[in-house]
Amino acid sequence: MPAAIGVDRLERLLAAGAQLVEVLPADEYAEAHLPGAINIPLKTLDARTTSSLDRGTPVAVYCHDGL
Amino acid sequence: MSPRAAWRLEALGFEHVYDYVGGKADWLASGRPRAGRAAGEVFAGDLVDPDPPTCALADRVSDLGAALRASRYGFTLVINDRRVLLGRVRRSALSAAPEEARAEDVMEPGPSTVRYDTPASQLIERLAHKKLRTAIVTTPTGRLVGVFDRAAAARRLA
Numbered sequence: 001m002p003a004a005i006g007v008d009r010l011e012r013l014l015a016a017g018a019q020l021v022e023v024l025p026a027d028e029y030a031e032a033h034l035p036g037a038i039n040i041p042l043k044t045l046d047a048r049t050t051s052s053l054d055r056g057t058p059v060a061v062y063c064h065d066g067l
Numbered sequence: 068m069s070p071r072a073a074w075r076l077e078a079l080g081f082e083h084v085y086d087y088v089g090g091k092a093d094w095l096a097s098g099r100p101r102a103g104r105a106a107g108e109v110f111a112g113d114l115v116d117p118d119p120p121t122c123a124l125a126d127r128v129s130d131l132g133a134a135l136r137a138s139r140y141g142f143t144l145v146i147n148d149r150r151v152l153l154g155r156v157r158r159s160a161l162s163a164a165p166e167e168a169r170a171e172d173v174m175e176p177g178p179s180t181v182r183y184d185t186p187a188s189q190l191i192e193r194l195a196h197k198k199l200r201t202a203i204v205t206t207p208t209g210r211l212v213g214v215f216d217r218a219a220a221a222r223r224l225a
Contacts, residue, residue, distance in 0.1 A: 005085045007087070007097060024068070032105040033102050035100050042072050047079055060084075061076065061085070062069050062087040064091050065090045065092040065093070
């Protein structure tokens with residue numbers, strides 16, 4: 001079950017090597033994103049687009065405001 | 068959007084999935100580093116006065132006078148113990164208020180706010196257009212970031 005986290009936990013995860021994915025559309029990602037994040041828009045999220053990610057390493061996702 | 072993405076990743080076989088629920092809005096509102104085209108943009112939150120006059124709901128109006136007279140904004144902001152913005156008390160509201168009144172009795176509830184990541188240059192223009200001197204900046208969860216002073220911000224951007 002995915003865990004809902006806040007910014008402090010996110011920073012700890014990132015410091016420990018977690019992967020970070022922004023799921024907003026590409027233009028919103030291009031405008032501003034969190035350092036180190038890659039962009040996989042929700043509408044394209046599938047086995048192929050996530051193939052570069054390590055399934056055994058923690059991964060954190062975010063959008064604009066969680067809604 | 069991110070909750071659905073998190074569940075989708077889990078269904079795709081990811082073992083440890085986390086949903087940063089505050090999202091980009093929360094990150095940017097905290098003033099943390101950012102990447103992308105807007106990385107170099109100066110945001111409203113970057114230029115606020117982070118320590119404007121504040122008070123609590125239960126503070127007596129009679130105790131607010133000195134702080135309000137000293138306030139360069141002409142108001143004090145009403146916040147709770149989590150620094151969530153609840154209202155604004157203007158200097159002009161004090162003259163007609165009985166001494167036993169509390170901030171809650173004379174405040175304007177829910178004053179308009181802007182987000183931390185509003186471009187500062189845009190906000191200066193908007194405020195000038197509306198003939199306003201200041202804007203209150205809050206996080207997406209309503210916590211007070213500070214007061215954006217149009218003239219001071221314009222000087223810093225010049």
